Structure formats: structure tokens, C-alpha cells
Amino acid sequence: MNDNIVAFIGAGNMARCVIASMVQAGYPAQNIIASNRTEPKLQALANDYGIQTTLDNIEAVTKADVIVLAVKPQMMGDVCQTLIERAPEIQEKLFVTVAAGLPVSRYESWLGDIRMVRSMPNTPSLVGLGVTGLFPSRCSNYEKSFVDAMFKGTGMTVWLEQEHEIDHVIAVTGSSPAYFFYFMQSMQQVAEELGFEPEQAKRMVAQTAMGAAKMALDSDSSFAELRAQVTSKGGTTHEAVTSFADQGLEAMVANAMQAAITRAREMAKTL
Numbered sequence: 001m002n003d004n005i006v007a008f009i010g011a012g013n014m015a016r017c018v019i020a021s022m023v024q025a026g027y028p029a030q031n032i033i034a035s036n037r038t039e040p041k042l043q044a045l046a047n048d049y050g051i052q053t054t055l056d057n058i059e060a061v062t063k064a065d066v067i068v069l070a071v072k073p074q075m076m077g078d079v080c081q082t083l084i085e086r087a088p089e090i091q092e093k094l095f096v097t098v099a100a101g102l103p104v105s106r107y108e109s110w111l112g113d114i115r116m117v118r119s120m121p122n123t124p125s126l127v128g129l130g131v132t133g134l135f136p137s138r139c140s141n142y143e144k145s146f147v148d149a150m151f152k153g154t155g156m157t158v159w160l161e162q163e164h165e166i167d168h169v170i171a172v173t174g175s176s177p178a179y180f181f182y183f184m185q186s187m188q189q190v191a192e193e194l195g196f197e198p199e200q201a202k203r204m205v206a207q208t209a210m211g212a213a214k215m216a217l218d219s220d221s222s223f224a225e226l227r228a229q230v231t232s233k234g235g236t237t238h239e240a241v242t243s244f245a246d247q248g249l250e251a252m253v254a255n256a257m258q259a260a261i262t263r264a265r266e267m268a269k270t271l
């Protein structure tokens with residue numbers, strides 16, 4: 001399996017996360033090639049992970065067995081159409097896309113009846129604690145196993161039966177690192193106003209978030225039960241949590257997640 005050459009078209013944040021986790025999980029760096037329209041990110045990837053790089057998308061896809069499309073959704077049509085015009089033989093290769101919003105049918109309109117896995121990873125993949133949703137189209141079991149192994153190093157993989165579930169994965173795990181960062185950013189800001197140094201405040205908040213997440217992962221208790229363990233009757237936590245509840249935290253979270261899903265659906269129609 002590790003003999004397959006994997007080409008990443010677009011070497012931005014998400015490509016870096018997946019490449020890092022593949023290499024850390026033991027995938028041979030010489031079998032990974034990344035292409036990007038500008039040089040600096042390629043140099044950084046070559047330095048950090050020892051992978052091959054090129055500024056030429058055609059060179060990358062021509063060498064590849066598996067083509068990972070990792071440009072922004074808005075760029076995807078142009079990139080795919082150029083690839084197929086200049087290297088029509090790639091139609092026989094396995095495609096993986098990481099882009100939000102775009103359905104398999106859109107890729108088929110650009111590239112023909114390709115074999116594809118639609119994926120939705122997230123940035124914690126960079127540290128092996130990501131979650132990746134995967135939806136296969138026309139793939140063999142071998143190809144699904146290969147893609148599963150490719151993403152296993154990112155953390156956890158979740159195979160989906162229906163394509164629309166990718167939009168749900170976006171709301172739950174694809175976009176959600178940003179929700180947690182936003183929450184932590186707000187906490188850091190208050191911690192600084194209370195007099196903690198910025199670095200110290202950041203570490204205090206992040207360490208608490210990591211500790212809470214680890215407790216949840218290591219225990220059978222629900223989030224509500226873990227919350228109850230912190231919340232002494234008549235104590236400080238009760239006041240803070242009541243303040244969140246009074247301000248409508250649950251509705252706020254539900255609305256935000258629905259907004260992510262709605263945007264993914266809009267992108268599917270308009271891009």
C-alpha cells in the first residue's frame with residue numbers, strides 16, 4: 001500500500017495537516033508529492049517532512065497513483081479542468097478531495113466518471129488528534145482501505161453512507177476547531193484582563209481544555225455528568241454555567257452549527 005505515490009494539489013493548511021500525519025504514521029515521504037502555485041509552503045513541507053515538491057500540478061498528477069485535491073473550493077473548477085485537459089489519463093486514478101461544499105457530481109462534471117473519496121478532515125490532524133469524515137464514490141474495497149490508512153494517522157476516521165452527511169461532519173468536526181479556539185480566545189482575553197500574562201493565560205486555558213477533553217475521552221461519563229462533577233451546589237461554577245444558559249448557549253451553538261451546514265449546501269449549489 002505504501003508504494004502508491006500520493007500527490008497533493010494545493011499545499012496549504014489542510015494538505016500540511018494530512019501530509020504531517022501520514023509521514024508521522026510511517027508513510028514513506030518520498031512517495032508523497034505536493035504541488036502549489038507558489039514556492040514558500042512547498043519549501044517548508046520539503047524541509048519539515050522530506051516530501052517531493054513541484055510548482056507544476058501536471059507533473060504531480062502524472063507521477064501520482066492517488067490525487068488529493070486540496071485547493072479552496074472556489075479554485076477547484078479551474079484546477080480540475082486544467083488537469084483533465086492537460087493530463088486526460090488521470091481519469092483512471094483515484095481522487096480524494098478535502099474541499100468543503102462541492103459534491104462528487106461537480107467533480108464528475110469536470111473530470112468524468114472518476115473514482116473518488118470525499119473527505120472532511122480537520123486541523124487537529126496536524127497533531128494526530130483529528131477526525132476525518134469519508135464518503136466513497138465508485139471505489140473498490142482496496143481503495144477505501146488505502147484512503148482509510150492514509151487518514152488513520154490524522155486521528156479518527158468516520159465512513160459515511162450518504163454524501164449529505166459530509167455537511168454534518170463539517171459542522172461537528174471540520175469547522176469546530178475554530179469554535180473551540182474562539183471560546184478559548186475569549187477566555188484568554190478575560191484572563192489577561194484579570195492580570196495574567198498573555199502566554200501564561202493561553203497555556204492555562206489550553207491546558208484546561210485539553211484536560212477536560214482527555215477526561216471526556218477517558219471516561220464513560222457524559223459531558224453533563226462531567227460538568228456536574230465540577231459544579232458544587234451554591235458554588236462558583238453554578239453561577240458561571242447559569243450565566244451561559246441564561247444567555248442561550250445551547251441555541252447559540254445549534255444556530256452556529258446549522259449555519260455551517262447551510263453554507264456547505266449553498267456552496268454545493270453556487271460553486
Ligand SMILES: NC(=O)C1=CN([C@@H]2O[C@H](COP(=O)(O)OP(=O)(O)OC[C@H]3O[C@@H](n4cnc5c(N)ncnc54)[C@H](OP(=O)(O)O)[C@@H]3O)[C@@H](O)[C@H]2O)C=CC1
Pocket residue numbers: 009010011012013014015035036037038041057070071072073075079098099100120121122123174175
Ligand atoms: N482549513 C481547514 O480547517 C479545512 C479545510 N478544508 C478544505 O481544504 C481545502 C484547502 O483549505 P486550506 O488548506 O485551509 O486552504 P489554504 O489556502 O491554506 O490552501 C490552499 C492552497 O492551494 C494553493 N493553490 C491555489 N490555487 C492553486 C493552483 N491552481 N494550483 C496549485 N495550488 C494552488 C494555495 O497556494 P498559495 O500558497 O499560493 O495561496 C494554497 O497553498 C479547502 O477546499 C477547504 O474546504 C477541509 C477541512 C478543514
Ligand SMILES: O=C(O)[C@@H]1CCC=N1
Pocket residue numbers: 100170174175
Ligand atoms: O471553513 C471552511 O470552509 C473549511 C471547511 C471546514 C473547515 N474549514
